[in-house]
Amino acid sequence: MIIKRKKTKVITLGNLKIGGGNPIAVQSMLKSKLEETGKIKEEVKKLVESGCDVIRVAVPEKRSIGYLKSLIEEKVFPVPVVADIQFDWSLAIDCLDLGVDCVRINPGNIGGKDKLAKIAEKARQKKAALRIGVNSGSIDKEIFKRNKGNIVNSMVESVIECVKIFEDCEFYNFKISAKASSVLDTINVYEILSDKLCYPLHLGITEAGPPFRGGIKSAVGLGILLSRGIGDTIRVSLTGRAIDEVKAAYIILGSLNLRKRGVDIISCPTCGRTVVDLKKIVDMVEDLTYNVKKELKVAIMGCIVNGPGEARDADIGIAMGKEKAAIFIKGKVIDRVDRDEMEKRFKEELERMLED
Ligand code: SF4
Known part of the structure; x- marks a missing residue:
């Protein structure tokens, strides 16, 4: 059986192309804090050795920016780096000014349409990418109410609303994730998004759990979606080492003959x-x-x-x-x-x- 991948738009993260039939990119997230410079460098080295294509890092507060700046200046990241921003939209602007390849924002907690538009505008100027990262645990309250508490419909609406804001800013270099901790909800959301939109999809099961449990849940959820041709980049979220996330991702992709390594x-x-x-x-x-x-x-x-x-x-x-x-x-x-x-x-x- 050969999996026919759904055609999506190509976007650029640094020197990496995602979507449009490019190899499915494997992503992981650093577990160390930005100020733990030694640990960060070690983790990045191991992740790159294990085949990680994109590294995401949490940027939780203003003082994190200085640490990230030093790491970028030291050229610690040999692969595209994604800054993960929650709540404070100005951190997204700071990270884009630093020259990160991509910023992940969660529209449910970034503070409204005007803030999302400002981030898109900055990303366009900086030729960076964005990731719309909707999560079932932090859906915008108004959207949730409007959809009578239906998680799947709320997540879809949240994504589409954000896509519209980006498109209105003539910004198109973005990918989308809509992760739920329920495997079935995740499958449902991504299938709907894949039918409605042409932007690359980043797949994952959020808060999947420790390696054994999380690996299985991710293999089921991501495996079903990938086998239907959906997905341009993936992360296996595990309460464990980041390199095990990469290893699990390659096992899932290899099992479906989508990408082999090792x-x-x-x-x-x-x-x-x-x-x-x-x-x-x-x-x-x-x-x-x-x-x-x-x-x-x-x-x-x-x-x-x-x-x-x-x-x-x-x-x-x-x-x-x-x-x-x-x-x-x-x-x-x-x-x-x-x-x-x-x-x-x-x-x-x-x-x-x-x-x-
Ligand atoms: S290969 Fe032999 S030893 Fe291994 S499980 Fe099968 S029967 Fe048992």
């Missing part, structure tokens, strides 16, 4: 037939490959039921037998090793393959 690990779930500590080998492979860019399929299988088939099908694989484990490279057995040396041998072959 190592795909095929490992069996283990059962009463498993004769070795398979998880230990899987953990070793995860550690060795977490920031590898090269596309590679690695299979780690616990017995001969499905083991040889899956291992043969991978770029590199190992299948446990009764006495020995067989190591496969590109479909051929290259070695049969005793159990006590199989992890070491497999690691050597994998490292060799990663170096090629």
Whole structure:
């Protein structure tokens, strides 16, 4: 099955193009505070290594601006940076003056139409992008009342009202997100927006939760939307490390053949037939490959039921037998090793393959 992506307008964030069939951009948000300069630099470095295309950073107050200014002057962000602004519209203006690539504003709490227009005007002057970021937890009260408390309709109306303000300012370089914590509401809102508008959509399930729960909720919600061709950029929001958000995003995109990066690990779930500590080998492979860019399929299988088939099908694989484990490279057995040396041998072959 090939997913046919819906055509959207192309927008520009720094040197990155989003929408119009460009690769689906992966975004994450820094967990550190702007004043924690050392932590910010470390987080940015790891995010970029793991394939993050766009980095968002919270700018909560006036004193944050000075820290952001220093980071931008030091060229800490090698990828486009998005300043996340809530409540104080003047922070959006300050960030655009600093030269950020994009500002995310939440129309529900920015303080009215004239403020939104001023932000759009400034973004147009600065050739920056904006993100209309409606969130189910902070919908404008009037809009919510008008829609009799219907979250989906309120979110759609909130987005469309903001789009109209931007278009009236002749500003078109923006993307849209409308995230709800309910997966079904999120799907519903994005489907309606995708039918009504041509601007690129940034997908996400807001406040999705800790990595296990949040990863699953995001995979279901984003997976359904992406499989219907909706979505130009994504973020998997997790209560956890930002690099895990990026990793989860690539697994979702890779599962749908929309964008591949790094190592795909095929490992069996283990059962009463498993004769070795398979998880230990899987953990070793995860550690060795977490920031590898090269596309590679690695299979780690616990017995001969499905083991040889899956291992043969991978770029590199190992299948446990009764006495020995067989190591496969590109479909051929290259070695049969005793159990006590199989992890070491497999690691050597994998490292060799990663170096090629
Ligand atoms: S491959 Fe073998 S060990 Fe692994 S789950 Fe299947 S039957 Fe069990």
